[in-house]
Amino acid sequence: MEVSIAAAEAVKQCNVDVISAYPITPQTHIVEKLSELVANGELDAEFFCVESEHSALSVCVGAAAAGARAFTCTSSQGLALMSEITYIASGLRLPMLMILANRTLSAPLSIWNDHSDAMMIRDCGWIQFFVENGQEVYDHVFISYRLGEDRSVLFPVIINMDGFILSHVIEPIELIEQEKIDQFLPPYQPLYRLHPDRPITMGAYALPSIFAETKKAQEVALRSSMPKILETWKSFGDMTGRYYSPIETYKAEEADTLLVTMGSFGETASVAVDQMRKEGRSVGLVKIRLWRPFPFEAFKKATLHAKQLVVIDRAVSVGACGPVASEIKAALYGESIRPSIYNFVAGISGRDVAPSDFIKMVDKAEVEIEEGNREGFEIYGVRE
Amino acid sequence: MERGVVKEMTKPEYEWTWKELPVGNVILEPGNASQYRTGDWKTLKPILNKELCVHCGLCYIYCPDMAYHLDEEGFFIADLFYCKGCGICSKECPTGAISMVLEEEK
Numbered sequence A: 001m002e003v004s005i006a007a008a009e010a011v012k013q014c015n016v017d018v019i020s021a022y023p024i025t026p027q028t029h030i031v032e033k034l035s036e037l038v039a040n041g042e043l044d045a046e047f048f049c050v051e052s053e054h055s056a057l058s059v060c061v062g063a064a065a066a067g068a069r070a071f072t073c074t075s076s077q078g079l080a081l082m083s084e085i086t087y088i089a090s091g092l093r094l095p096m097l098m099i100l101a102n103r104t105l106s107a108p109l110s111i112w113n114d115h116s117d118a119m120m121i122r123d124c125g126w127i128q129f130f131v132e133n134g135q136e137v138y139d140h141v142f143i144s145y146r147l148g149e150d151r152s153v154l155f156p157v158i159i160n161m162d163g164f165i166l167s168h169v170i171e172p173i174e175l176i177e178q179e180k181i182d183q184f185l186p187p188y189q190p191l192y193r194l195h196p197d198r199p200i201t202m203g204a205y206a207l208p209s210i211f212a213e214t215k216k217a218q219e220v221a222l223r224s225s226m227p228k229i230l231e232t233w234k235s236f237g238d239m240t241g242r243y244y245s246p247i248e249t250y251k252a253e254e255a256d257t258l259l260v261t262m263g264s265f266g267e268t269a270s271v272a273v274d275q276m277r278k279e280g281r282s283v284g285l286v287k288i289r290l291w292r293p294f295p296f297e298a299f300k301k302a303t304l305h306a307k308q309l310v311v312i313d314r315a316v317s318v319g320a321c322g323p324v325a326s327e328i329k330a331a332l333y334g335e336s337i338r339p340s341i342y343n344f345v346a347g348i349s350g351r352d353v354a355p356s357d358f359i360k361m362v363d364k365a366e367v368e369i370e371e372g373n374r375e376g377f378e379i380y381g382v383r384e
Numbered sequence B: 001m002e003r004g005v006v007k008e009m010t011k012p013e014y015e016w017t018w019k020e021l022p023v024g025n026v027i028l029e030p031g032n033a034s035q036y037r038t039g040d041w042k043t044l045k046p047i048l049n050k051e052l053c054v055h056c057g058l059c060y061i062y063c064p065d066m067a068y069h070l071d072e073e074g075f076f077i078a079d080l081f082y083c084k085g086c087g088i089c090s091k092e093c094p095t096g097a098i099s100m101v102l103e104e105e106k
Helices: A003-013 A028-039 A053-065 A076-091 A116-120 A134-149 A178-184 A208-223 A226-240 A265-278 A296-303 A323-332 A355-370 B058-062 B088-092
Strands: A018-021 A046-049 A070-074 A097-102 A127-130 A157-162 A247-250 A257-262 A283-288 A290-292 A308-313 A340-345 A377-379 B044-048 B068-070 B076-078 B098-102
Touching: A003 A028, A003 A097, A003 A134, A018 A028, A018 A053, A028 A046, A028 A070, A046 A053, A053 A070, A053 A076, A070 A076, A076 A116, A076 A208, A097 A116, A097 A134, A127 A134, A134 A157, A134 A178, A134 A226, A178 A226, A247 A265, A247 A296, A257 A265, A257 A296, A257 A323, A257 A355, A265 A283, A265 A355, A283 A296, A296 A323, A308 A323, A308 A355, A323 A340, A340 A355, B044 B076, B058 B068, B058 B076, B058 B088, B088 B098
Parallel strands: A018 A046, A018 A070, A070 A097, A097 A157, A127 A157, A257 A283, A257 A308, A308 A340, A340 A377
Antiparallel strands: A127 A290, A247 A283, B044 B098, B068 B076
């Protein structure tokens, strides 16, 4: 099953009320499939064909404010146009789901995959997952709605999936029976909603005398959603046997060198780890699944024993380094004994990164760190 | 809402702590904007010379904040709780009955 089709199937199974999206590669198949499901009566939802992504997310905000379960989907420039509204959805604490089929931001124009779009809205205040394969995409649709709509959470959620690498791949996906989904995901019961019988104001102006209080409330709430995230993953695991965690490790215990990846890199990197382990090298893998709220404790627990981390970013913060690497450096700064960090930016704009590339990156990082370069940064594989 | 009847606000916005704010900063009391004193923005306030006033109501019509209301004697008077002191009423008054004076001056 194509991963995009599985994602659409999951959205249908969540019985969403409103779908609003604007076509952009590579998320197109998801919304195309959903429009088909609505048109042929398989899904009883309002499908809004809007004139831009700005409107697409605005419709979702309005729908969620009125108490509907809303879905949208975008990529790259589409997200850029939506970005204004991403901050509004989270500031108003409106649960909804966006699947972001990650694609490079222009310029130069590119339709291929990297994480530059996701990093553009890193601070938008949504719960943000990076998934590794199609099954995770499908599963996280249910997880996201249940989590975001929980009264103790009330945040919109983004599922980041690598464009093309995941969105257009065909892989076996285990679907879940509708009865189980209906049990796992109860109908949405909004805390507040716009209704003429009980007038309220959403999105009012805040003076400097109260704005900081509102931001602190939002920041603490997102940070505090961690236990509920873990609990939701646990319930999902109990139902399906597929247990997820904010940080996933592969042969990482007692490894001297750890590769750190996010998104679909994880599967390829694990092949590289297997090869290096066969050669007797002490290398493991740490995968970040939860990007916001950032799982500081779990990340430290998974990495502090290592001598060095080879952090592979799929985006570059021009003028600084990879955004994942800077996050990790901040996360580990307070530790008196911490691993060296070597940062590669790889696979931007969809360039293939094979297991052999991960091995080359580990080789390079180990040599550089040995020579005293403890904070290296480079864009990998660039022709000189 | 009846003019001049200001609903009891639970408390002014500068007294709220972050823990007390409703989720998403939703305002749960409809119409509480009437409790917002925009009057403290002004430097100039409108003063009506009743001898020149012809009761045309243009000040009432032009006021962008709906701060004007009709008093018992038939004069349109600016409510200084809301009046921001923009001076449009003074500019539009056909008889020059409204003058703008510095707030601290009597």
